[in-house]
Amino acid sequence: MSVQPEQERASETGCWCCGGEYPEAQLVRLGSHPEVGVCLRCARWLQRRAVQRHDEQHPSPAARLRGGIQTVRDAVIRKGWHQRGTLGVVLRWIDRHLP
Numbered sequence: 814m815s816v817q818p819e820q821e822r823a824s825e826t827g828c829w830c831c832g833g834e835y836p837e838a839q840l841v842r843l844g845s846h847p848e849v850g851v852c853l854r855c856a857r858w859l860q861r862r863a864v865q866r867h868d869e870q871h872p873s874p875a876a877r878l879r880g881g882i883q884t885v886r887d888a889v890i891r892k893g894w895h896q897r898g899t900l901g902v903v904l905r906w907i908d909r910h911l912p
C-alpha cells in the first residue's frame with residue numbers, strides 16, 4: 814500500500830456521497846480508505862441509515878420509536894414543510910435534536 818503525497822490528497826475535497834465540494838474540515842474520511850471523504854450532512858444521513866438498518870435487525874421499543882420519528886421525518890420532507898419559512902426553521906431545528 815502506498816501513501817499519496819499530501820499535496821495530491823489536498824485536492825480530494827469532494828463528498829463521495831452527494832458530490833459537493835467542501836473544505837477538508839467538513840469532510841469525514843474512511844479509516845481504511847482515506848481517499849474517500851463524506852461531508853458532514855451525508856455522514857449524518859449515513860448514520861441514520863445505519864441505525865435504521867440496525868433497528869430492523871434488532872427490534873425493540875426504542876427502535877419502534879425511532880422508526881416512528883423517521884416516518885414523520887419522511888412525511889415532512891415529502892410535503893416540503895422543512896423548506897417553508899419559519900415552520901421550516903423550526904422543523905429543521907427539531908430534526909437536529911432527534912435521533
Ligand SMILES: [Zn+2]
Binds near residue numbers: 831851852853854855
Ligand atoms: Zn455529501
